[in-house]
Amino acid sequence: MLQPEVKGFYDARTGSIQYVVACPNTRQCAIIDPVLDFDEKSGSTATANADAILDHVRSHGLQVVWILDTHPHADHFSAARYLKAKTGALTAIGEHVRDVQTIWAQIYNWPDFACDGSQWDRLFADAETFKIGDLDARVMHSPGHTLASITYLIGDAAFIHDTLFMPDSGSARADFPGGNATDLWKSINDILNLPEETRLFTGHDYRPGGREALWESSIAEQKASNPHVAGRSMSDFVGLREARDATLPMPKLILHALQINIRGGELPACEENGRRYLKIPLDALPGSVWGA
Numbered sequence: 131m132l133q134p135e136v137k138g139f140y141d142a143r144t145g146s147i148q149y150v151v152a153c154p155n156t157r158q159c160a161i162i163d164p165v166l167d168f169d170e171k172s173g174s175t176a177t178a179n180a181d182a183i184l185d186h187v188r189s190h191g192l193q194v195v196w197i198l199d200t201h202p203h204a205d206h207f208s209a210a211r212y213l214k215a216k217t218g219a220l221t222a223i224g225e226h227v228r229d230v231q232t233i234w235a236q237i238y239n240w241p242d243f244a245c246d247g248s249q250w251d252r253l254f255a256d257a258e259t260f261k262i263g264d265l266d267a268r269v270m271h272s273p274g275h276t277l278a279s280i281t282y283l284i285g286d287a288a289f290i291h292d293t294l295f296m297p298d299s300g301s302a303r304a305d306f307p308g309g310n311a312t313d314l315w316k317s318i319n320d321i322l323n324l325p326e327e328t329r330l331f332t333g334h335d336y337r338p339g340g341r342e343a344l345w346e347s348s349i350a351e352q353k354a355s356n357p358h359v360a361g362r363s364m365s366d367f368v369g370l371r372e373a374r375d376a377t378l379p380m381p382k383l384i385l386h387a388l389q390i391n392i393r394g395g396e397l398p399a400c401e402e403n404g405r406r407y408l409k410i411p412l413d414a415l416p417g418s419v420w421g422a
Contacts, residue, residue: 134265134285136331137186140343141165141179144206144383145336147345150183151284152192153263159187160196160262161219162282162289163333164209166395170383173408175397180209184216196262199223199250200291200333201279202230202388204306205381208395210250221394222260224271224280225253231392233277233307237414238389249394254280272321274314275302281321283328291333293318296344297351299336300358301367305375306384307415311368318359318367322349379421385410 135152144165152159161183167176187194194217197210201224210221231245247253254260256271262284270281275292282289292302293314301318304311321330330347337343352359358367381387386408390397398406 132265132285134262134287136287136329136346138331138345139179139183139186140335140345141167141206142343143167145334145343146203146206147331147333147335147343148179148183149289149331150186150192151262151265151287151289152190153265156263157190157192158195158263159192160198160267160282160284161187161194161213162198163200163203163291164197164213166207166209166212166390168207168383168386170386175207177209177212180212180216183213187217194219196260197221198282198289199227199391199394200282200289201276202227202234202391204384204387204391205334206383207387207390211393211395211397220251222252222254223247223250223394224269224278225255226271226273226278227253227392229277230308234388234392237307237411238409239411243392249392249396256280270317270320272317274304274310274312274317276306277308279317281317283324286325286327287329287331288321288324289331289333290321293321293332294330294347294352294356294359295332296335297347297354297356298338300356301371302334303375303378304371305378311371311375312364314371315364315367322353322359324349326350377419379419380415382421385414 137150139148149162165179235243254269268283272281304314
């Protein structure tokens, strides 16, 4: 099996990891889950993360052919649209993004919003395959964190984003609109039933205990030492996950980010004064824990 070259880019502001996944033969590559920088206090946007990825692409002689989202993110803006404009690459996400769009279009009161996934160039179905140069890639539908979440299997690498974190950090939350802890458990087990040599690349790391940021693990490590997996049954996991989620405040950017990310990273259109505006619905997530 041809192994991809994987380069992770850590965004300390959001704890997110972005990836460049390259074919060693053809030098074609995919960018996975890129971050558009946003400062909620000033309302400022920037492209430092995305530009660092483009610098890496240029310096390593790569050609970007895909910009891939694992799901619409709740904690950062997607830079997919910016990178598409810079590279001409195709954008893609899982086909169940249409379900997430339907939920959030209602929350934002967007009756005319196209909940059809047309904001991306391609919508992937479960088990669908595609190529990155000579690399074989396959899609696994991995719901639980969101209805739309998918895992990308590229060669011997699995990009699992908000399912499992590093073994010392457990699993992702499942309490966003459309999330479900039982579905997340099933998705995690589908991942852990992949071939033992599969490399697992997570989408977030929050550096427990102040350790350095990490993002690659093995199936064996997850099975042996992840406290949300090791020795647990489905009922154990669901009880743990639901109890934990009931204590967590919503991500500070969830209402900002989803209105960008269900549009494939497209920012709102400029109004007559030349400025863009976000729409923040009040009391849209009842029962949420208040943050400090």
